[in-house]
Amino acid sequence: MATEQFTGAEIVIKALKDQGVDTVFGYPGGAVLPIYDAIFQQNDIKHILVRQEGGAVHAAEGYARSTGKVGVVLVTSGPGATNAVTGLTDALMDSIPLICLTGQVPTHLIGNDAFQEADTTGITRPCTKHNYLVRDIENLSRTMHEAFYVAQNGRPGPVVIDLPKDVQQGKSETYLVPEDVKHRSYRPKVDGESEHIEQAVEALSKAKRPIFYVGGGVINSGNRASELLTEFVRLTGAPCTTTLMGLGAYPGTDKQFVGMLGMHGTYEANLCMYNCDVMVNVGARFDDRITGVIDQFSPDSTKIHIDIDASSINKNVMVDIPIVGDAERILEKMLQIWKAKKHSLDAQSAKSWWKRIEEWRSKDCLGYSQDGSEIKPQHAIKRLYELTKDRKPYVTTEVGQHQMWAAQYFHFDEPKKWMTSGGLGTMGYGLPAAVGAQIAHPEDLVVDVSGEASFMMNMQELGTISQYNLPVKIFIVNNQWMGMVRQWQQLLHGNRHSESYSDSLPDFVKLAESFGIVGMRCEKAEDLDRMIQEMIDCPHPVLFDCQVTKEENCYPMIPSGAAHYEMLLGPEDLAAKPISEEGMVLV
Amino acid sequence: MAPMETHIESRTIAVLVDNEPGVLARVIGLFSGRGYNIESLTVTEVDVSHGLSRITVVTSGTAQILEQIKAQLARLVPVHRVRDLTVEGTSVERELALIKVAGAGDKRVEALRIADIFRARVVDSSHDHFVFEMTGKSDKLDVFVDLMQPLGLIDVSRTGVVAISRGPKAL
Numbered sequence: 184m185a186t187e188q189f190t191g192a193e194i195v196i197k198a199l200k201d202q203g204v205d206t207v208f209g210y211p212g213g214a215v216l217p218i219y220d221a222i223f224q225q226n227d228i229k230h231i232l233v234r235q236e237g238g239a240v241h242a243a244e245g246y247a248r249s250t251g252k253v254g255v256v257l258v259t260s261g262p263g264a265t266n267a268v269t270g271l272t273d274a275l276m277d278s279i280p281l282i283c284l285t286g287q288v289p290t291h292l293i294g295n296d297a298f299q300e301a302d303t304t305g306i307t308r309p310c311t312k313h314n315y316l317v318r319d320i321e322n323l324s325r326t327m328h329e330a331f332y333v334a335q336n337g338r339p340g341p342v343v344i345d346l347p348k349d350v351q352q353g354k355s356e357t358y359l360v361p362e363d364v365k366h367r368s369y370r371p372k373v374d375g376e377s378e379h380i381e382q383a384v385e386a387l388s389k390a391k392r393p394i395f396y397v398g399g400g401v402i403n404s405g406n407r408a409s410e411l412l413t414e415f416v417r418l419t420g421a422p423c424t425t426t427l428m429g430l431g432a433y434p435g436t437d438k439q440f441v442g443m444l445g446m447h448g449t450y451e452a453n454l455c456m457y458n459c460d461v462m463v464n465v466g467a468r469f470d471d472r473i474t475g476v477i478d479q480f481s482p483d484s485t486k487i488h489i490d491i492d493a494s495s496i497n498k499n500v501m502v503d504i505p506i507v508g509d510a511e512r513i514l515e516k517m518l519q520i521w522k523a524k525k526h527s528l529d530a531q532s533a534k535s536w537w538k539r540i541e542e543w544r545s546k547d548c549l550g551y552s553q554d555g556s557e558i559k560p561q562h563a564i565k566r567l568y569e570l571t572k573d574r575k576p577y578v579t580t581e582v583g584q585h586q587m588w589a590a591q592y593f594h595f596d597e598p599k600k601w602m603t604s605g606g607l608g609t610m611g612y613g614l615p616a617a618v619g620a621q622i623a624h625p626e627d628l629v630v631d632v633s634g635e636a637s638f639m640m641n642m643q644e645l646g647t648i649s650q651y652n653l654p655v656k657i658f659i660v661n662n663q664w665m666g667m668v669r670q671w672q673q674l675l676h677g678n679r680h681s682e683s684y685s686d687s688l689p690d691f692v693k694l695a696e697s698f699g700i701v702g703m704r705c706e707k708a709e710d711l712d713r714m715i716q717e718m719i720d721c722p723h724p725v726l727f728d729c730q731v732t733k734e735e736n737c738y739p740m741i742p743s744g745a746a747h748y749e750m751l752l753g754p755e756d757l758a759a760k761p762i763s764e765e766g767m768v769l770v
Numbered sequence: 771m772a773p774m775e776t777h778i779e780s781r782t783i784a785v786l787v788d789n790e791p792g793v794l795a796r797v798i799g800l801f802s803g804r805g806y807n808i809e810s811l812t813v814t815e816v817d818v819s820h821g822l823s824r825i826t827v828v829t830s831g832t833a834q835i836l837e838q839i840k841a842q843l844a845r846l847v848p849v850h851r852v853r854d855l856t857v858e859g860t861s862v863e864r865e866l867a868l869i870k871v872a873g874a875g876d877k878r879v880e881a882l883r884i885a886d887i888f889r890a891r892v893v894d895s896s897h898d899h900f901v902f903e904m905t906g907k908s909d910k911l912d913v914f915v916d917l918m919q920p921l922g923l924i925d926v927s928r929t930g931v932v933a934i935s936r937g938p939k940a941l
């Protein structure tokens with residue numbers, strides 16, 4: 184009896200299906216034509232054709248972050264693979280699970296400088312969680328399933344599978360189903376050390392000035408982790424702050440939420456961090472945007488750090504109680520112990536802690552004044568939030584001032600609604616990420632909060648949006664500057680605006696129209712609400728050019744090399760607190 | 771919060787890895803990418819039937835950095851085990867060197883005499899050269915190489931450190 188034979192390309196498709204993949208973001212080329220041929224001959228997996236491979240990776244990131252599933256990318260060899268590198272690095276920094284299939288020249292040509300050959304596994308080794316070059320079709324199905332396991336388990340990340348063309352075209356009877364594949368060595372710890380969990384609960388129960396400091400790890404852990412966190416924080420009555428990556432892990436409109444912390448975080452969040460006596464870090468990594476100058480970081484606190492990646496512990500900040508494991512499991516146990524022991528925080532201390540927090544809050548550090556017809560960028564974003572919040576939108580951003588304002592003025596009550604390039608800070612992320620989010624959630628409102636400079640980094644993806652009629656709303660906060668660069672030049676380089684002006688901008692309305700997309704331009708504050716509403720009501724993609732005050736700065740700001748208490752609240756503070764020379768060398 | 775350490779120490783770390791393509795590049799890339807020191811690194815397959823290789827790396831840094839190095843190694847996907855042989859009990863460390871000394875007359879006699887004291891073996895010789903083979907701890911090899919310097923040392927090849935823990939337990 185003849186057994187069934189599959190080509191390598193068929194094995195790839197079969198493995199994707201068995202992994203529950205419904206969408207692949209990609210761009211064809213010579214070295215992946217067999218896989219494109221296999222895609223053509225089936226209907227289970229939808230292929231989304233982007234306009235540049237970088238867009239495919241960010242789109243897969245948006246898809247992954249808005250669903251919690253693995254994002255899948257397919258690109259050709261050589262330039263296809265090298266174009267994917269930025270997105271892979273972005274996904275590595277922000278712990279996004281991706282599989283990136285790259286074509287490769289046939290095995291017998293590897294190493295010969297063949298046409299469109301690149302050492303893809305060599306190039307992507309430092310920017311992936313793991314990568315594979317499949318030289319033998321017999322290993323193909325195993326490698327595919329292993330890659331999915333690696334991408335999702337432990338700290339998630341991108342995995343590249345490099346597929347030589349002869350492997351795609353070869354034939355084999357070997358197909359292993361996912362259940363038959365077990366990784367030889369990779370077994371991340373998920374449960375956390377019981378003893379440390381007990382200690383952590385004990386320390387928290389004695390806290391007088393506690394704070395929960397929450398990062399993207401909670402979102403990666405899954406919705407249940409957010410629910411447990413929310414229950415725990417409410418039960419204790421402690422304040423909670425999140426990182427840029429953690430927005431939505433705890434309800435943003437809750438009264439115990441003190442806002443985002445860090446370089447452009449709120450006054451109250453940063454002062455909570457500085458003054459707390461017990462810090463519970465859940466799934467955040469003491470990134471330099473958060474800590475400010477390390478030796479002044481939260482000097483008097485007992486630090487509890489829950490992280491699935493042991494290498495995040497004691498990397499930047501030495502902690503007292505490390506717990507290595509999955510946020511969901513550990514929060515579950517902490518909550519259990521807290522309840523079983525009938526713990527509660529000392530009421531008197533909690534009251535005086537909250538009194539101080541309310542005082543900090545009363546500074547209204549995100550306040551601004553919108554007067555006259557000129558639109559303040561903060562106002563534009565705040566109105567965008569107010570007018571869209573009932574629709575519970577998925578929001579992506581680019582990188583710059585608009586990104587920070589979006590983080591400050593949008594509030595997310597649920598995880599997976601907010602997608603921004605945190606670790607790498609990749610301009611051009613938001614537009615393709617919005618494509619991915621919209622593909623995953625066709626009925627939902629998806630908004631890319633953009634800057635005019637960032638937009639132009641991946642604006643070719645307007646073609647993708649148009650082709651699939653994705654009703655993405657692109658909201659360009661157009662200040663005609665690389666605003667964040669200009670702000671740093673003003674603060675650190677004597678206001679010399681070297682190359683930071685957005686010159687020769689296109690007419691965004693006409694640009695949109697040339698792609699068959701609705702274009703709108705808003706120049707007056709009095710038109711803002713009406714036009715935003717019009718944008719939201721439009722069932723088609725819209726590019727919204729929001730012309731705002733040109734030289735507005737983003738506050739609060741902890742300048743590089745400064746401590747949390749040295750935050751600048753506005754232009755008046757800047758004169759009073761000049762930035763140190765040590766601070767200037769930092770990024 | 772514990773104060774940051776500044777004291778630099780040296781450690782010998784054993785890493786058991788899947789013997790797959792690119793695994794050494796991964797480890798070396800980790801060290802160079804994160805700015806860690808490699809003082810010595812050796813690697814060879816040690817278990818053919820299970821396809822396992824053992825990497826022995828001697829590195830240095832503050833206690834905090836050394837913990838980072840171990841944690842970073844442990845999170846690499848093909849890594850099975852990471853052990854710090856310097857702090858986790860005692861261990862035996864050895865290195866092998868091949869040392870070529872060329873010359874004639876008194877210097878040649880002196881080289882041979884010192885080699886004898888150090889228990890170095892002659893593995894190749896002619897009228898005007900010796901190749902010595904020597905095994906021992908790295909610092910002993912260093913001393914021998916230094917002594918050969920004025921006696922016509924022209925070539926040195928060293929394996930780097932290999933190490934194994936003392937006692938009946940495996941890695």
Ligand SMILES: Cc1ncc(C[n+]2csc(CCOP(=O)(O)OP(=O)(O)O)c2C)c(N)n1
Nearest residue numbers: 583584585610634635636637664665666667
């Ligand atoms: C790919 C890339 N190149 C350069 C930078 C550095 N950078 C950070 S913000 C910024 C300016 C962004 O300008 P815009 O998109 O208009 O946003 P704004 O700050 O004006 O809101 C630049 C150039 C970056 N983050 N990413």
Ligand SMILES: [Mg+2]
Nearest residue numbers: 634635664666
């Ligand atoms: Mg701008």
